Amino acid sequence: MFGAHLTFNSKPLSPTPPCTPMPDSPLRYNTPPAWTEAVLSDFDSFLLDHATAEKKASGMAISMLSHYPDRIELVSAMADLAIEELTHYREVLKWIHQRGLVTGPDQKDPYVVAFRTSIRQGRDVYLLDRLLTASIIEARGAERFALVAAALDAGPLKKFYQSIARSEERHFELFLALAQKYIAPDVIERRWDELLDIEAALVADLPVRAALH
Numbered sequence: 001m002f003g004a005h006l007t008f009n010s011k012p013l014s015p016t017p018p019c020t021p022m023p024d025s026p027l028r029y030n031t032p033p034a035w036t037e038a039v040l041s042d043f044d045s046f047l048l049d050h051a052t053a054e055k056k057a058s059g060m061a062i063s064m065l066s067h068y069p070d071r072i073e074l075v076s077a078m079a080d081l082a083i084e085e086l087t088h089y090r091e092v093l094k095w096i097h098q099r100g101l102v103t104g105p106d107q108k109d110p111y112v113v114a115f116r117t118s119i120r121q122g123r124d125v126y127l128l129d130r131l132l133t134a135s136i137i138e139a140r141g142a143e144r145f146a147l148v149a150a151a152l153d154a155g156p157l158k159k160f161y162q163s164i165a166r167s168e169e170r171h172f173e174l175f176l177a178l179a180q181k182y183i184a185p186d187v188i189e190r191r192w193d194e195l196l197d198i199e200a201a202l203v204a205d206l207p208v209r210a211a212l213h
């Protein structure tokens with residue numbers, strides 16, 4: 001049902017080294033090693049932030065299906081996704097509780113908040129922008145979880161992050177495939193190109209911290 005999602009040209013924003021472990025990544029800014037180092041040096045904070053991100057991803061999927069109740073493929077894909085993201089949340093929670101940590105109130109994610117200001121109003125462009133920003137956010141998650149997995153020592157936590165990275169890579173493809181279901185390819189391609197540049201500039205500007213973004 002979904003496919004042909006990687007026909008878009010990707011061009012690097014800046015000559016960053018090709019160090020992403022996600023081979024088909026569309027992203028135009030590679031997360032620097034300093035980010036992975038920050039995460040490994042305060043893994044507790046990273047886990048707490050990761051849990052929040054999974055919970056919000058689940059909520060976002062529910063918000064999508066509520067907004068477009070008549071779009072059959074979207075509703076059914078988002079129902080599955082909401083469950084999968086909440087399952088991720090529950091899995092991260094286990095790691096959190098194992099470490100004797102306690103979840104706190106949600107913090108705003110500066111990256112998601114800033115990126116979502118690119119979502120334009122208007123029936124068709126709103127759907128397009130929501131799907132494409134969601135796809136790019138998933139691609140960034142896949143890139144960063146894979147970096148974490150690569151940096152961890154062999155063991156269950158490494159395996160967990162490898163599996164999370166694969167899931168988020170599938171979600172990147174899912175949102176792009178949904179866009180292709182509802183919107184003309186040339187319209188997608190133009191906006192995809194713009195949003196990838198916006199996202200790359202945004203991530204390059206983020207402070208490095210022990211958080212997903």
Ligand SMILES: [Fe+2]
Pocket residue numbers: 054057084085088167168
């Ligand atoms: Fe997830």
Ligand SMILES: [Fe+2]
Pocket residue numbers: 057085138141167168171
């Ligand atoms: Fe996801």
